[in-house]
Amino acid sequence: MRIDQLMNRLCLVKSRNIAKNACDRELVLINDKPVKASTEVHEGDIIRYSVYGYDTVLRIVKIPKGNVSKKSAGEYYEVLVREKLDLI
Helix, strand or coil: CEHHHHHHHCCCCCCHHHHHHHHHCCCEEECCEECCCCCECCCCCEEEEEECCEEEEEEECCCCCCCCCCCCHHHHEEEEEEEECCCC
């Protein structure tokens, strides 16, 4: 699944367009490498993204097959780090 779709389906961002813009600005990394919005994500990948004033690192536990409810979205990833960014 593409990273922009995954971030949207797992409710990590409010829209796929926000995920795409974050990728374009190199705010999304998979396994410590900047990625395009079309980059495929696999189970076990470490995703780091900086949006909404937070730097978040998470591990993908499983890839969803279709749409995911907000309630069950947390089953698909494990949050490793979530830190507030110091914005000036």
